[in-house]
Amino acid sequence: xxxxxxxxxxxxxxxxxxxxxxxxxxxxxxxxxxxxxxxxxxxxxxxxxxxxxxxxxxxxxxxxxxxxxxxxxxxxxxxxxxxxxxxxxxxxxxxx
Amino acid sequence: xxxxxxxxxxxxxxxxxxxxxxxxxxxxxxxxxxxxxxxxxxxxxxxxxxxxxxxxxxxxxxxxxxxxxxxxxxxxxxxxxxxxxxxxxxxxxxxxxxxxxxxxxxxxxxxxxxxxxxxxxxxxxxxxxxxxxxxxxxxxxxxxxxxxxxxxxxxxxxxxxxxxxxxxxxxxxxxxxxxxxxxxxxxxxxxxxxxxxxxxxxxxxxxxxxxxxxxxxxxxxxxxxxxxxxxxxxxxxxxxxxxxxxxxxxxxxxxxxxxxxxxxxxxxxxxxxxxxxxxxxxxxxxxxxxxxxxxxxxxxxxxxxxxxxxxxxxxxxxxxxxxxxxxxxxxxxxxxxxxxxxxxxxxxxxxxxxxxxxxxxxxxxxxxxxxxxxxxxxxxxxxxxxxxxxxxxxxxxxxxxxxxxxxxxxxxxxxxxxxxxxxxxxxxxxxxxxxxxxxxxxxxxxxxxxxxxxxxxxxxxxxxxxxxxxxxx
Numbered sequence: 001x002x003x004x005x006x007x008x009x010x011x012x013x014x015x016x017x018x019x020x021x022x023x024x025x026x027x028x029x030x031x032x033x034x035x036x037x038x039x040x041x042x043x044x045x046x047x048x049x050x051x052x053x054x055x056x057x058x059x060x061x062x063x064x065x066x067x068x069x070x071x072x073x074x075x076x077x078x079x080x081x082x083x084x085x086x087x088x089x090x091x092x093x094x095x096x
Numbered sequence: 097x098x099x100x101x102x103x104x105x106x107x108x109x110x111x112x113x114x115x116x117x118x119x120x121x122x123x124x125x126x127x128x129x130x131x132x133x134x135x136x137x138x139x140x141x142x143x144x145x146x147x148x149x150x151x152x153x154x155x156x157x158x159x160x161x162x163x164x165x166x167x168x169x170x171x172x173x174x175x176x177x178x179x180x181x182x183x184x185x186x187x188x189x190x191x192x193x194x195x196x197x198x199x200x201x202x203x204x205x206x207x208x209x210x211x212x213x214x215x216x217x218x219x220x221x222x223x224x225x226x227x228x229x230x231x232x233x234x235x236x237x238x239x240x241x242x243x244x245x246x247x248x249x250x251x252x253x254x255x256x257x258x259x260x261x262x263x264x265x266x267x268x269x270x271x272x273x274x275x276x277x278x279x280x281x282x283x284x285x286x287x288x289x290x291x292x293x294x295x296x297x298x299x300x301x302x303x304x305x306x307x308x309x310x311x312x313x314x315x316x317x318x319x320x321x322x323x324x325x326x327x328x329x330x331x332x333x334x335x336x337x338x339x340x341x342x343x344x345x346x347x348x349x350x351x352x353x354x355x356x357x358x359x360x361x362x363x364x365x366x367x368x369x370x371x372x373x374x375x376x377x378x379x380x381x382x383x384x385x386x387x388x389x390x391x392x393x394x395x396x397x398x399x400x401x402x403x404x405x406x407x408x409x410x411x412x413x414x415x416x417x418x419x420x421x422x423x424x425x426x427x428x429x430x431x432x433x434x435x436x437x438x439x440x441x442x443x444x445x446x447x448x449x450x451x452x453x454x455x456x457x458x459x460x461x462x463x464x465x466x467x468x469x470x471x472x473x474x475x476x477x478x479x480x481x482x483x484x485x486x487x488x489x490x491x492x493x494x495x496x497x498x499x500x501x502x503x504x505x506x507x508x509x510x511x512x513x514x515x516x517x518x519x520x521x522x523x524x525x526x527x528x529x530x531x532x533x534x535x536x537x538x539x540x541x542x543x544x545x546x547x548x549x550x551x552x553x554x555x556x557x558x559x560x561x562x563x564x565x566x567x568x569x
Contacts, residue, residue: 073187
């Protein structure tokens, strides 16, 4: 059961500003979905390993060089979509 | 307007790519389907002219292809049908786009989708819903609804979508075209804007299995920039034989369960009997954990989404609201930029991963995933392919389910287990109910796309469902 306080907490963790109206709106639907997920409690998973990836993952190594398929974006390209930029940097909001 | 690759190749040879591309652009321009978010008319015509003058000999030389709007296209706006990516123009191409360009294809535009691929109806798009070409009061399926509707509506001969829990197969089924979700790792995800990275694969749409295999041959293959990309090159077109003699089909009863429309059940069984008449055999298989796939899928997908979508904060791309302090600015950008369904999934995913709930939801779902994967492994000990309905019913009405997210999630009951297991599955048309297409999926073992393509091709060669086209567009 997600309470109004839970919703405020996960809204903060998710960096999603939620109005009081949002919280009223989201709560019942989130809870009915969570209720449905509760069916997994019926499944006996004692001794079952979790599957994070369907195929075995291997570390992929390459030479630590720029070039070929590892070409980077230029600084201009990297900044080309930034809503705010200054002196060749992304402009962030102030920390405090 | 529903031309095959071979027909288009002849027309381009006799005339020009420019003519072909302009015809499709006209068709898109006068369409009521809202299949496209961005039409790349100028760059498409320029590219067509280049192909016409250059004597390109690629397999898709001069042929238009439509691309789902979550696949990065250098110089062409890419929004994931979300407000938060308004105005975003990728500075690089996805691997599949590089491949298509190298084969001579012309990118004609970006197709509509559920916002960030989260949906089953293409109704959560910031740019409005796409309509089903067979009945414009109905949804095209989702989340790759624009890509499916474009091919079904004759607005593009080929398209690419992505399939995280059925997002290629569902709209293929609802729109009466062929759609493929390959084995996880067969197509590079480099440049695919991620939603749930352990589940999703890019997949093609076409009006026939032959064309589907042709574009699949072009876009599949190893890529060092996706660490999950698999290094095994196969020629899928050469798997297309009109022959299923000796093929052993498994029929999982769990996929014909409660809520499955009678016409769907009948059409899929008819298809199985058609294949039987052609020399295949079938046997029932048990997949006992199927009923838990939906919950496991949604918990995993939402958890991965909450992490993958953390990058959208208005710093490097997308919209930016008035600056306040660090956290407040990002919270406001995200509140203004994401739609309701995306927020719902981020919130639930964050909850499922948060302290105190991680083991109860996320870890539990991953363990259930193991059991579902084992269901497939056991079934494939005895059979070569599985056949089941793609969707439990034909396309539903616009607005019918959108206010009840859980009822919309339940529509994915037959498609999500495939992504949890990472196996390949193709959806092809196998019947009609009141003028609406019905799709069946042929599911294979890991990396055995050849078997499902051959099965689907043989079915097509001996039936005519794939030749039917919507009227009145």
